Amino acid sequence: MHIKKQRLLTPGPTPLYPPALHAMMASDIHHRTEDFRKAYRSCLADLKEVLHTSHDVLLFAASGTGAMDATVSNLFSKGDKVIVGSAGKFGERWAEMARAYGLDANVVSVPYGQVVRPGQLEEALAREPATKGVFVQASETSTGAAHDVQAMGRVVAKTGAIFVVDAITGLGTMPLNIDGWGLDVLIGGSQKAFMIPPGLALLSISPKAWRLSETSTLPHYYFDLKKEKKSGEAGESSWTPATSLILALAESLRYIKQLGMEQLVENAQLLAHATRAAVVAMGLELFSPGSPAASATAVKAPRGMDSGVIIKEFRNRFGAIIADGQGTMKGQIFRIAHLGYFDFADLFGVVAGLEIILKANGFPVTYGTGVAAVEQVYEQAAVKPQPVHA
Ligand SMILES: *Cc1c(COP(=O)(O)O)cnc(C)c1O
Numbered sequence: 001m002h003i004k005k006q007r008l009l010t011p012g013p014t015p016l017y018p019p020a021l022h023a024m025m026a027s028d029i030h031h032r033t034e035d036f037r038k039a040y041r042s043c044l045a046d047l048k049e050v051l052h053t054s055h056d057v058l059l060f061a062a063s064g065t066g067a068m069d070a071t072v073s074n075l076f077s078k079g080d081k082v083i084v085g086s087a088g089k090f091g092e093r094w095a096e097m098a099r100a101y102g103l104d105a106n107v108v109s110v111p112y113g114q115v116v117r118p119g120q121l122e123e124a125l126a127r128e129p130a131t132k133g134v135f136v137q138a139s140e141t142s143t144g145a146a147h148d149v150q151a152m153g154r155v156v157a158k159t160g161a162i163f164v165v166d167a168i169t170g171l172g173t174m175p176l177n178i179d180g181w182g183l184d185v186l187i188g189g190s191q192k193a194f195m196i197p198p199g200l201a202l203l204s205i206s207p208k209a210w211r212l213s214e215t216s217t218l219p220h221y222y223f224d225l226k227k228e229k230k231s232g233e234a235g236e237s238s239w240t241p242a243t244s245l246i247l248a249l250a251e252s253l254r255y256i257k258q259l260g261m262e263q264l265v266e267n268a269q270l271l272a273h274a275t276r277a278a279v280v281a282m283g284l285e286l287f288s289p290g291s292p293a294a295s296a297t298a299v300k301a302p303r304g305m306d307s308g309v310i311i312k313e314f315r316n317r318f319g320a321i322i323a324d325g326q327g328t329m330k331g332q333i334f335r336i337a338h339l340g341y342f343d344f345a346d347l348f349g350v351v352a353g354l355e356i357i358l359k360a361n362g363f364p365v366t367y368g369t370g371v372a373a374v375e376q377v378y379e380q381a382a383v384k385p386q387p388v389h390a
Pocket residue numbers: 012063064065066090137139140141142166168169189198
């Protein structure tokens with residue numbers, strides 16, 4: 001027996017920031033007290049700061065999908081025409097959700113591994129000028145592809161539709177100028193780059209999107225944006241909040257502010273860049289080479305090898321949980337995450353482990369090929385040695 005540390009290396013949930021985890025232990029606190037209001041207010045204010053937006057920011061006790069659901073049920077009405085730009089499993093979630101609420105969804109989809117082009121949305125909008133909303137993922141975690149939400153925002157802003165962006169893995173992995181790019185609703189989740197456990201969803205909402213809430217007739221109760229805004233202004237949530245997660249979020253936001261959102265994004269981008277260099281050097285193929293996301297790198301398993309073997313080997317040999325493909329991509333790809341609390345030491349381990357696993361399973365790799373590629377990216381980036389943050 002050798003020691004195997006458990007390592008969570010998936011693109012959600014992600015590794016936890018230890019001080020945030022410790023903060024959760026103080027959660028025997030009542031939510032209608034000034035102590036808790038202080039933490040809740042600081043979360044809302046710090047979120048606004050790290051999202052760099054003047055829009056209202058709301059928090060919910062839910063996984064990320066809760067904020068997606070809240071957006072549809074509070075801003076739209078049965079029969080509303082909407083466009084979904086779908087490039088993977090999470091794009092399909094938008095389409096399913098829109099249909100579940102009786103919206104008239106025009107799904108603009110591309111094959112897995114590709115991205116929806118802004119021009120495709122422009123054409124779809126021109127064909128249907130009554131469109132009320134356009135839904136996309138900033139980063140499509142299932143394929144490891146990133147959308148050009150800046151260009152898309154420009155297209156949507158010219159119309160009466162609102163632009164709804166699932167940035168659950170986009171936040172902290174790519175620049176997102178919410179106010180400047182016309183990102184009317186932007187959605188995030190706690191278990192991604194915020195480095196805390198699942199259970200909190202958040203969204204920012206623009207004045208243009210608020211206007212739609214005035215005419216929306218879909219039923220909703222738990223997720224009530226207007227009620228939540230009012231509660232938030234009083235330093236509270238409408239219902240019992242996930243107190244432990246709020247305390248954790250306050251701590252992780254303190255860290256993100258200290259680091260700077262730009263640095264968090266740069267961190268993910270640098271690790272993603274190094275990962276792509278490593279897997280390509282090892283003779284593997286990227287699944288989304290055209291527009292790779294910095295949230296996670298999706299890699300095709302070598303021909304004849306099920307990616308499930310690689311996933312299982314990582315767990316058995318190294319105690320590491322990495323992500324398989326979802327849906328029909330299961331068995332075809334594996335995904336290496338970079339969002340949130342990941343560093344170069346993690347990546348050296350993952351890439352060395354991958355070399356060992358591939359070689360043991362009959363794929364020819366010269367030891368050190370992938371690791372050397374990561375080392376070169378590290379060296380070229382001139383990552384400054386810095387003291388470790390607490
Ligand atoms: C993780 C994720 C979600 C949210 O899923 P939940 O399980 O509800 O947290 C939504 N969209 C994307 C792109 C994601 O990566």
